[in-house]
Amino acid sequence: MKPLLPDRIATERCVMRPFECTDLENLFLLYGDSKVMTTRKIGVQDKEQTASQLDEFVDLWSARGFGLYAVFDKGTRAFVGECGFRPYAPDQPDVIEISYGLRPRFWGSGIATEIATAMIDAGFEGFVTDTLIAHAQEQNAVSLRVLTKLGFTRCDVEALGLPPGLARCELHSEVWFRNKGGSK
Numbered sequence: 001m002k003p004l005l006p007d008r009i010a011t012e013r014c015v016m017r018p019f020e021c022t023d024l025e026n027l028f029l030l031y032g033d034s035k036v037m038t039t040r041k042i043g044v045q046d047k048e049q050t051a052s053q054l055d056e057f058v059d060l061w062s063a064r065g066f067g068l069y070a071v072f073d074k075g076t077r078a079f080v081g082e083c084g085f086r087p088y089a090p091d092q093p094d095v096i097e098i099s100y101g102l103r104p105r106f107w108g109s110g111i112a113t114e115i116a117t118a119m120i121d122a123g124f125e126g127f128v129t130d131t132l133i134a135h136a137q138e139q140n141a142v143s144l145r146v147l148t149k150l151g152f153t154r155c156d157v158e159a160l161g162l163p164p165g166l167a168r169c170e171l172h173s174e175v176w177f178r179n180k181g182g183s184k
Contacts (some may be wrong), residue, residue: 004065004126005085011118013111014080016069019057023070026052026079035104039140060086066126068099071115073106082107083115085123088133096129100146112146120150124173134169144169150177 009016019027024047030036031045031053038044045053048168060178068084068159081102087096100116123132136153144167152169 004017005067005122006126009069009118009122010074011114013074014071014115015074016071016115018061018084018117019070019082020056021054021058021066024054026070027082029079030101033101033103035170036101039137039143046049054148057086066096066123071102071111071117078113079103080111083119085119085127085132086152094129095129095133096123097133097145098123098137099134101128106140112143115120116146119170124176130173134171136167136169138167140164151175 007017028045028047028050031050032047035043055133057068057103064087066085068082068086071083072078073080081100083098084102085096085098087093088097098116098119100112100119102112120132124130132152133155134147136147138144147169150171152171155168162169
C-alpha cells in the first residue's frame with residue numbers, strides 16, 4: 001500500500017522513521033522499562049511481547065500505510081522513543097489513536113510535544129480521518145498536559161465505557177488547523 005505518511009519526519013531535535021524489524025533492541029529499551037510502561041495502557045513488556053508489538057507496527061505500515069515511528073536524536077542518533085498512529089481497536093479500524101512514549105532520559109525536555117506536533121501535522125495532511133484520539137492514564141499528568149498543549153480535549157470516559165483511571169482525549173482537524181492559524 002502507498003504510505004499515507006512520509007518515510008521520514010524531522011523536527012528541530014529529532015528524526016523519525018517507520019519502525020523496522022531490526023528495531024527490537026531499541027523498542028525494548030522503551031517497552032521493557034518499568035518507569036515508562038507503568039503509566040501506559042499495555043504495561044511493561046518482556047522481549048517476546050515487545051517483538052510481537054514490533055511485528056504489529058511493521059505489519060500496520062504494510063497494510064494501512066501508516067504506523068508508529070522510531071524516534072532518534074538528530075545529534076547523537078540515540079533512540080529517543082516512539083511516536084505515531086495506530087487503529088484504536090481491531091473492531092474500530094477507522095478510529096485512529098496517536099501514541100508517543102519517550103525513554104526517561106528525554107523526559108521533561110519538550111520532545112514529546114515537539115514530535116507529537118510534527119506527527120499530527122503529517123497525520124492530518126495524510127489521513128482521511130478528521131479526528132484523532134489519545135489515551136493516558138489519569139495518573140500520568142505529564143502526558144495529559146502534553147495532550148492539552150496540543151489542543152486535545154477530554155471525553156466522557158464513562159459514556160464510552162472505558163475502564164476507570166484511563167483518560168481519553170480527542171483532537172479534530174479543524175481545531176488543529178485553526179489553532180495553527182490556517183485551514184485545511
